[in-house]
Amino acid sequence: MGRHSCCYKQKLRKGLWSPEEDEKLLRHITKYGHGCWSSVPKQAGLQRCGKSCRLRWINYLRPDLKRGTFSQEEENLIIELHAVLGNRWSQIAAQLPGRTDNEIKNLWNSCLKKKLRQRGIDPVTHKPLSEVEHGEDKSQPRTNSKDMASSELNINTNNPKPGTSPVTPRGYQLEMEGSPTSKTVNSSDNNGNTTTNLMTSTTTASKGFFLDKFSTNSQPSDLVGHLPIHQLNYASNARLSSTSNPTPWFTQTTQAFDINSEFSSAAMPSFLPPLTASFLSAPMGYKPSVADSPSMASFTVNGSRYWETDCSTPEKEAPLHLMESQAEDIKWSEYLNNPLNGRCFAKSNSTVLQQQQEPLQNPNMCAAKDIHRLTAAYGHV
DNA sequence: AAGAGCTCCAACCGCAACATC
C-alpha cells in the first residue's frame, strides 16, 4: 500500500504543479506523445511520478479540454447520466467532451448534489427526498450534510455492485412525463438516419438515449421507469463510449516513437496548438450562457427550472475552446478528411451527443455541418 | 481588520484490471 511503486525510487515532488513543470510536461508530450507514463517524468526532466504526470495531462494540460464553468445543459446531462450510471465518472465524462471525470466528480460533490437536494431529489437514488425518507433509510435522521453523506453510503450498499445502476430517475419521470417537453426529439440527417437529441433534458428523451446506449435490444422505453437498469441488459455495453469519445491527440501507440528522432507530423494532428504562454495561462473556456437565453424554452419541475436546448441557433454552438492560434492553424482539408478528429471544433453538447450517434461513415456530412457552424460563429472561414 | 468557517478543485491514494514476462 501507499504511494505508487515508482514514487519510492527517488524523491519526487508532490502537490501543485508549477508553470515550469507544466511546460516541461506539455512540451514533452507535444513532441513525443506520452508513451509509457512511467518513463515520461524521466524523459521530460520532471521530479514527478508517471501517475502524477498522467493525471496532470488528463485533467489540466490536454489541449482538447473545455474549461470554465459548466453550462445548464451539461449539468442536466450529468444529473441524468448519474441517475443511470451512478458514480462512474469516467463514463459520464465520456458523454461530455472536453470535461474530465475529476471535474465532473468535483462538480457533483460540490454543487449538483446540493442542487438536487434543494429540489427535493435524493442525489443518490434520484428519487424525491420524501420518498427516500419514508423508505428504507427512515431510521437515519438527517441532521447535517455528513449524516446525509453517510446515509448515501448506506443506500449505495443497496446497489448490487458498481456495474449496476442506482435507481432510475423516477423523481423526474413522475413530474415530467406528459409535459409538453417530454417527448423525444428526433431528427433525421440527409441519409435518413434518425438521431435522438438527449439534450432536450426530458426524461423520455433520455430514456430513449439510455435504452439505445445500454440495452442490447429495443425495449419499450417505459420499462426504464419500472425496472432497475441492470435488468435492462446493458452491462454488456457498460463501457459505452470508450470508442465514441476518441482522444485524438496521443495514444499508447506513440510508444513507438523514437525519442531522438524528429517528430513525425503524420502522427501529430495538425491542429495541435503550439506551445505558448497564453496556452498555459489563458482561460480557454467559452461558456454559452444557456440559462440566460431568452429564446430557450424552459419548464418547471419541483419548483426548479429546466431549460430546453435550442439546437437550432448556431450562435450557441460557437467553438468552446478554440484558441485563436488554433483557428489560424487549422488545415481544412485534413479536417474534412477526418472531421471526427477535429473535436477542437466543439459543438454544443447536444450536438456532440447527437453526432456520436450519427453514423461515422458520412464524414463529409459532419464536416459540412461543422463548417456551417464555424461560419456562423466566426462569420468567415 | 482578522480569524473562523466554508467551498471548490487539484492532486493524491488505494485498488482493480490488464499486459507482459
Next chain:
DNA sequence: TGATGTTGCGGTTGGAGCTCT
C-alpha cells in the same frame, strides 16, 4: 501460472480563496 509493472478509476484530502461574523 504467478510475479511484476502499468494504467485507469473512484474516493478522499489538503489547501487556496472566499464569505461571514
